[in-house]
Amino acid sequence: MPHRIRFIMVGGFLGAGKTTTLGQLARHYTDQGLNVGIVTNDQATDLVDTNTLRSQGFDVGEVAGACFCCNFNELISTMGKLSAERRPDVILAEPVGSCTDLVATVIQPIKQLFDAEFDIAPYGVILKPSHGVRILKNEPNSGFSPKAAYILTKQLEEADLILINRIDELSEAEINEIAALCAEKCPGTPLLRLSAKTGEGLGEFIEFLAQDGQFGRKILEIDYDTYAEGEAELGWLNSSLTVASEQTFLLDDFLVGVVFQLQSKLKKAEFEPAHLKAIGLWEGFFGVANLISSDTGVELSLPSDCEVKRAEIIVNARVACDPQLLQEFVEEAIQEVANLIQLEVTFRQTQSFRPGRPTPTHRLAEPVA
Structure with missing residues (x-):
């Protein structure tokens, strides 16, 4: 067989x-x-x-x-x-x-x-x-x-x-x-x-x-x-960045802080998040914070339990708002939390857009026998 x-x-x-x-x-x-x-x-x-x-x-x-x-x-x-x-x-x-x-x-x-x-x-x-x-x-x-x-x-x-x-x-x-x-x-x-x-x-x-x-x-x-x-009503954002400091900081606190700040900004502007996620990666350790709607709390879904001086961060946001405005919110939230704990932020790549019209490669009108 x-x-x-x-x-x-x-x-x-x-x-x-x-x-x-x-x-x-x-x-x-x-x-x-x-x-x-x-x-x-x-x-x-x-x-x-x-x-x-x-x-x-x-x-x-x-x-x-x-x-x-x-x-x-x-x-x-x-x-x-x-x-x-x-x-x-x-x-x-x-x-x-x-x-x-x-x-x-x-x-x-x-x-x-x-x-x-x-x-x-x-x-x-x-x-x-x-x-x-x-x-x-x-x-x-x-x-x-x-x-x-x-x-x-x-x-x-x-x-x-x-x-x-x-x-x-x-x-x-x-x-x-x-x-x-x-x-x-x-x-x-x-x-x-x-x-x-x-x-x-x-x-x-x-x-x-x-x-x-x-x-x-x-x-x-x-x-x-x-x-x-x-x-197409959803703004889509994926952003990767590095945060670093001369002093150690709690990676999980940074991740939760970013998502919480972003939630606050979106709530004030009355934009509904479909999903927000942030992951921090450092030498084999990782933590994840997320938010799934405006009326739920920020969740540390996977704690890293790490104190670090440097981490790679990825933020994904799917929100019912203009993608350029979403990018501004995300970058502001990251910078505000970084400033509170004296972190240097280096943005590597950010993509923000609305999804295009779906055009399937194949579409079967009837199921295969």
Whole structure:
């Protein structure tokens, strides 16, 4: 029998918890003695997720500059490089959080063109409670326009499984409300409760992913004009920089401070963050701080517990605002926190833009037989 790689893609809106979930899955499969490769995806380079997963010791390839669907050939090439180097049994793929229609443009084309090489697992989509509830309830203050909200609802519609994340932060009543909203929006789609952070519910997710059958076949009816306009409402920023001081400083405090300052600026300007992330790297140590919405707190999701004199920093921001203004906010926040603890900042590269119209390499109108 030829070696077939199990392809597991986990979708979800920006800030849903995809990276944390993939890290949990990768550890599980590695503990089972399997070789695991991970492919991350972004509209730009300098992706916090890639560095986070690599810093945890995983074999990670990155598809940068466009989403999986619009850069399908690069996705296949990246998976091929992982396969050539380590011959993985499982490849975990994390698509851009503002993308949808991935069954028609990624899963089914892989099945049609590369069925001998890849075995397709069920497609799970993670629901982010903070924005997800407001969008599913059609609340006018969701923080995003109906066109941007359209993307999240379409992500859920094409899922084989919806995962309600962050159950460790929710009451039973809140979880039941989210489950009822999902069942109303996507009747018949299985639901699982998950905490990517603690691992609760991960076993049930792994059992679901182990199934074979008619999965990854939900071809959406989708309006690409609405989809494109919704994506273009988000300002996108990736920035890399170095901070240094003659005295040691707490790396985690700097990361949290930057994200907190940025949250304050965005809140004052009434711009909704979809996700903010900052990673600090120093001699094999790393820390990550993030924010997933305006009404949640800044979280030190991965503490470094380090005092350093120098660190490499990457900031990713996805916010419903003009990208040039977003860049000004980010640079101001970094400089203000650096000034407080007397750090010298050297910006290396910053990319800020609005995502362009999605133009898939392939799009199948019907699932492969």
